[in-house]
Amino acid sequence: MIKFGINKQFRDQNFLFGVGYIRGAAFDDFPIHTHGFTELVIIMKGRGSHWVEGSTYQIVPGDVFVFKGEQAHGFKGIRGAHMVNLSFVPSSFPPVPEEFKTLPGYNALFTLEPVYRRQRHFQSRLSLSRGQLTFVENLVMRMESEQSACPPGWREMLKALFLELIIYLSRCYEGIQGGEELRMLELGGILSFMEGHYAERLNLPKLAKRANMSVNNFLRVFKKASGFTPMEYLLRLRIGGACTRLLASPQRIADVALATGFNDSNYFSRQFRLVTGLSPREFRRSPKAQEIKAGLFLGKLSSRKA
Known part of the structure; x- marks a missing residue:
C-alpha cells in the first residue's frame, strides 16, 4: 500500500495546504493509499468507484468526503472526472476557529462522517446540488489561482477562502432534510452543544x-x-x-x-x-x-x- 507523506505532498513545509483540481481524469485504478494529512474531496463531474477501507462505493457529481490520515482508499473505473482534492494538516493549517465546532454541519461532515461511513456503507454523505457545486467550483478556482500565482498575501487569502468553503459546506449539510445524513446532523448538534457547554x-x-x-x-x-x-x-x-x-x-x-x-x-x-x-x-x-x-x-x- 502506498503512503503519501507530508514532505512530498506540500511544496512549502511551512504552509501545509495544497489545492488540487483534477480535470477530465480517466484511470482504471488509482492505487489504494493512505497519507499523513487530511483530504477534502469533492466530485465535480464524472462517475466511478471509490474503494474505502475494504468496501467499494459508487461516486457521483456532488459527493463530498473527508479522509483523515490513515484511512485507506483508492479509485477504480474513473471516466471524465473532475475532482477537487484539498490537502492539509489540521495542526498546522488552517487553525480552524473554535466557533466552527459549534456548527452542527461542521461536526457532522468533519468529525462524525469520517468515522461513521464504514459502518453505514456510505449511506451517509453530503451531496451538493448543481448550484452548490457551481459556488464551490468558483471558490476552488480562486484558491487554485492564489496558489499558482502567489501574489502578495496569497497564504492568508488561501486560508480565508478555505474557511469560507468549510462554512459553506457546513451550511449545506445543515440543509439536509432526511436520511442517514439527518441522523449525522442531529448528532452534530449534540457535539455542538457539548462544545459550547x-x-x-x-x-x-x-x-x-x-x-x-x-x-x-x-x-x-x-x-x-x-x-x-x-x-x-x-x-x-x-x-x-x-x-x-x-x-x-x-x-x-x-x-x-x-x-x-x-x-x-x-x-x-x-x-x-x-x-x-x-x-x-x-x-x-x-x-x-x-x-x-x-x-x-x-x-x-x-x-x-x-
Whole structure:
C-alpha cells in the first residue's frame, strides 16, 4: 500500500495546504493509499468507484468526503472526472476557529462522517446540488489561482477562502432534510452543544434527553458515530479547552482546571496526562503542544472518566 507523506505532498513545509483540481481524469485504478494529512474531496463531474477501507462505493457529481490520515482508499473505473482534492494538516493549517465546532454541519461532515461511513456503507454523505457545486467550483478556482500565482498575501487569502468553503459546506449539510445524513446532523448538534457547554455539569441522562433518545440508545449511537462514548468525548473537549488556555495565558493550573469543568486540580492533572501523555506544565513547554492538541480525537482514551 502506498503512503503519501507530508514532505512530498506540500511544496512549502511551512504552509501545509495544497489545492488540487483534477480535470477530465480517466484511470482504471488509482492505487489504494493512505497519507499523513487530511483530504477534502469533492466530485465535480464524472462517475466511478471509490474503494474505502475494504468496501467499494459508487461516486457521483456532488459527493463530498473527508479522509483523515490513515484511512485507506483508492479509485477504480474513473471516466471524465473532475475532482477537487484539498490537502492539509489540521495542526498546522488552517487553525480552524473554535466557533466552527459549534456548527452542527461542521461536526457532522468533519468529525462524525469520517468515522461513521464504514459502518453505514456510505449511506451517509453530503451531496451538493448543481448550484452548490457551481459556488464551490468558483471558490476552488480562486484558491487554485492564489496558489499558482502567489501574489502578495496569497497564504492568508488561501486560508480565508478555505474557511469560507468549510462554512459553506457546513451550511449545506445543515440543509439536509432526511436520511442517514439527518441522523449525522442531529448528532452534530449534540457535539455542538457539548462544545459550547463542556465546562458545565453534563451527564449521560442530560445529553440523552437533549438528543430525544433513551440513555442506552444514545450511548450506542454516539459511540458508533464518533468512536467515543459521550463521556470520553466530553473529557477530550475539556482537555482541549485546557490546552487552549495553557498555551494562550499564564493562568495557574488550578484556574485552568476550574475553567474547563474540573473541580479538583489533581484529578485534572491526572486526566490530562492520561490523554496527552504530559502533565499540564510539561505540555505548556512542549514544542509539540499544537500537534498534541490537534490529535486529541484521533486516538482512544486510557481512561473513561469525565
